[in-house]
Ligand SMILES: Nc1nc2c(c(=O)[nH]1)N[C@H]1C(S)=C(S)[C@@H](COP(=O)(O)OP(=O)(O)OC[C@H]3O[C@@H](n4cnc5c(N)ncnc54)[C@H](O)[C@@H]3O)O[C@H]1N2
């Protein structure tokens with residue numbers, strides 16, 4: 001480790017050296033959680049037709065209005081969505097019934113969702129409709145069934161029901177217009193995005209390829225979760241934690257392995273991994289111990305060092321480099337809190353950016369209590385976040401005793417980032433949160 005980089009400069013260097021991993025076309029069924037890498041345009045107007053919004057009857061409302069004088073359509077303003085419709089002409093029986101609107105409608109047809117457009121050609125009649133049906137031509141108003149009563153064959157509007165033109169009709173194109181851009185590259189495909197893709201006929205979708213990642217735990221003292229422990233040994237947990245962090249962000253091509261504190265063995269294993277994997281995430285062996293050989297092994301394999309040492313606590317010894325074929329190599333400090341902090345601060349954002357995910361604004365929280373800071377180091381402090389009565393995200397500091405102690409982390413939501421400062425950050429300080 002030479003001079004320490006600031007957190008922002010370290011992040012900038014990492015992002016500048018990340019490879020891109022390309023895109024692939026997947027079936028919509030496999031697209032959930034992936035990052036969209038195409039523009040999505042509306043296949044057609046939505047709704048694609050004037051759509052009935054209630055189960056009931058559709059009528060030509062003009063004739064139900066008291067202002068209808070029985071003389072025709074003079075002075076009647078047509079709604080835009082009916083502009084292509086030919087107004088129905090009142091039947092001879094209707095002529096001359098001036099001053100009283102129609103309240104009784106004989107059913108003259110049925111429009112169910114999925115049927116082609118029906119036609120109302122007598123305004124004294126109605127079409128029975130269901131939610132989702134095409135509004136019948138000649139109709140401009142939908143009356144919910146509960147606002148009618150049956151009298152013989154006919155529907156009679158109940159008292160107080162005054163149909164207005166356009167009511168309970170979702171006009172064609174009100175949601176979006178054909179060709180309109182609905183989604184752009186960089187969105188995470190969650191339920192709403194998948195719904196839009198399906199509605200607009202996108203059966204195959206272009207998404208970001210996910211890199212192949214291998215997590216490499218280093219250290220003679222480490223044993224797998226189900227192995228017996230000899231004195232001085234511990235279970236390896238960093239690789240599991242890092243795999244969980246990657247899985248939570250949708251990176252699923254992730255393997256784990258382990259190398260002992262042996263330069264030759266380590267170099268051999270890492271050479272094999274560099275030949276087959278796009279991203280390596282090591283933990284341990286990057287500090288100044290007699291067996292901290294990770295930087296030397298990577299150097300011997302032609303991995304170019306981009307940074308070693310960041311002015312932060314914990315996580316100061318972090319190392320990052322680029323392999324001969326552009327492989328990204330993150331060598332995180334071995335202490336479990338340090339490894340996780342470096343993962344949420346550098347590894348995950350760098351991978352998400354490299355696959356084209358659009359960056360979101362940093363999440364900010366308010367500290368409930370004062371926290372110690374450092375004059376020269378950025379401090380990352382675990383916090384538990386709760387919303388107060390005003391909806392503010394309040395972060396209660398839960399510092400771990402050392403970066404090797406992580407039993408209390410399950411009670412926390414992530415770490416706040418506190419820039420170098422003299423003295424403590426007082427309660428009320430607004431800080432950026434990095435979620436686990
Ligand atoms: N002389 C100095 N010594 C140390 C410095 C320093 O600046 N000068 N930095 C300290 C800091 S800060 C950290 S962090 C650690 C990082 O050291 P390494 O990256 O070399 O990590 P190790 O020594 O291999 O391990 C540290 C610690 O973490 C445990 N560990 C490692 N891997 C795992 C794992 N997969 N699961 C669980 N626990 C793991 C390991 O047993 C050690 O206890 O260096 C300080 N030293």
Ligand code: MOO
Pocket residue numbers: 312313314315316317333335338339403404
């Ligand atoms: O920075 Mo180390 O990562 O303090 O434990």
